[in-house]
Amino acid sequence: MSKDYYAELGVARDADAETIKRAFRRKARECHPDVSDAPDAEECFKRLNEAYDVLSDPAKRDQYDRYGRVSGSGPGGAGNGNPYVDFGDIFGGGVSFDLGDLFSSFFGGVAGARGGRAVRPEGRDMSIGLTITLEEAARGVTKTITLDRLAPCPECKATGSVSGAPPATCTKCGGSGQVVGYQQTLLGPMQTRQTCPDCGGLGTTTADACEECQGSGRVIDRQQVEVEIPAGIAEGQKIRMKEMGEAGIRGAASGDLLITIGVARHERFERNGADLHVRLPISLAEAGIGATKLIDGLLEPVSVAVPAGKQTGETIRVKRAGLPIVGKPEALGDLHCHLEIIVPKKMSERAHELLRELSAEFGDDETSDADELRKQSFGDKVKDFFHGAN
Ligand SMILES: [Zn+2]
Ligand SMILES: [Zn+2]
Incomplete structure (x- = not known):
């Protein structure tokens, strides 16, 4: 004779997982042997547990829906460990905490009460x-x-x-949390080990x-x-x-x-272990003649010496301006500044004049020869120009 697990929990056949979970908690409060005086509380809770065991497991529920029974389910069966209170229930972020979770925890949950294992x-x-x-x-x-x-x-x-x-040690199970029962099978009565109904498998009361x-x-x-x-x-x-x-x-x-x-993620810094990476924009002139830049480090200002003649994409490493390393008190990572030469979109007439002069100095008009361009980098030219102008 098959049991109606849906009726046991008082839910519709198409109830979702959450509804089933809630129904279990509610019913558990009514017939938990510790809080209910009803003479059949234990039996009631056992039936409830069995129903929940099946309906909370998609595979078992499917099997039950198709064939009206589940092989190896219920106390004494070969139930597999279904987690009970999940972390979401404990943290949840909310104040409300359902007593149902307390009960399932108390019992060691559905998993603990199943298969006759001690909790x-x-x-x-x-x-x-x-x-x-x-x-x-x-x-x-x-x-x-x-x-x-x-x-x-x-x-x-x-x-x-x-x-x-x-x-105190549970008198029913002697502290083992399990009791021996008998189950009728096709091969005759079979001895089964079941979770002790008095202590819920804890071994103490x-x-x-x-x-x-x-x-x-x-x-x-x-x-x-x-x-x-x-x-x-x-x-x-x-x-x-x-x-x-x-x-x-x-x-x-x-x-x-x-x-x-x-x-x-930080808006300016990329982290790689204890090292930090940051973009460092410099002007044309700074690229040419070098500069000492004071930049905002992660925690404090960092002085970065930019040597003359650096190119966009080159990096300057500032030792020990990175992050500490856990467990290595003296160790500090480095700060890698990725240079980016910025060409101004707007500039003064004077700046224009200087650049025209610079261009003439470089011989830009005559130097259509690619080999010549390659010979001397732009940064070197800028450097030469500014050093010459001083
Ligand atoms: Zn207390
Ligand atoms: Zn016991």
């Missing part, structure tokens, strides 16, 4: 991205991030019990469950975390904050918080 009580690592500016990456910065995490319950000091009593955390020992809390970002950090590098991830169940070890750093 891992330790909290998971959490990931978050954080984008900083190139200046911040160069200088190092302390950022405060706000995140919603499953934190140790302050009410019960993470024990899950009102009296603060440490969790609380006598007087804390209302704040529903006995799980952890609650969703909006927390501010100070992140120290070292100078020189690169795009994609991760900062690990110990035990700032998801709290464990009833005082078990917390996971870590992993912050992946993104560095925003």
Whole structure:
């Protein structure tokens, strides 16, 4: 006899994934054995879990829709690990946090309650991205991030019990989180291992469950975390904050918080490791005779000595005007200035006069010979001219 999983969750047959997820959370609140006094709460939750297991998995749902049953589904079956609370649910960016997530976390989720495996009580690592500016990456910065995490319950000091009593070993499963059951198969009764209904697979129970955390020992809390970002950090590098991830169940070890750093593109500077690249426009005259330019560096002014006779596209390296390197306190990258000779669109009569004179000096009119042009670069000519004029 096939079961109606859609009716179990109270959703239409064409319900989308989000609707199914929400229906599961809502129903879970009604028949979670820890909060419901109904005598059939456990059984109810088991059925709900089985229905959700199938309908939340596209492949299983498809199989169920076609044949009215799914092979190997449900508790004791060969369910594959379906992630439970995903990171999006935890961070979400919003204040609202559905209790349903708490329940699924408490149980170790659908995955944990399936296949008769014991539930891992330790909290998971959490990931978050954080984008900083190139200046911040160069200088190092302390950022405060706000995140919603499953934190140790302050009410019960993470024990899950009102009296603060440490969790007791589950008497039903002896702490293994699993119980042995029998299933009728074509080959006769078969022994199966199922998740313990009393402890949800945790192996421990609380006598007087804390209302704040529903006995799980952890609650969703909006927390501010100070992140120290070292100078020189690169795009994609991760900062690990110990035990700032998801709290464990009833005082078990917390996971870590992993912050992946993104560095925003800068409008003037290109970064290549610890080196910086920047355009450096210079005038015709500066190209000819050289110049010392004071430019805006990333963090402070940088003096760039431009030797005479440089061409557009040539680069000048300013040592140690780049970025620091994480873990190498003395190391600094370089600044590469890419020269660009700018020909003015507008110029004074005097400037025109000088350029005409310059052109005559170069013998531009006579030098139609390409070999002659190649012999002496324009920069050299400009240099010669200005040095001669002094
Ligand atoms: Zn509590
Ligand atoms: Zn148990």
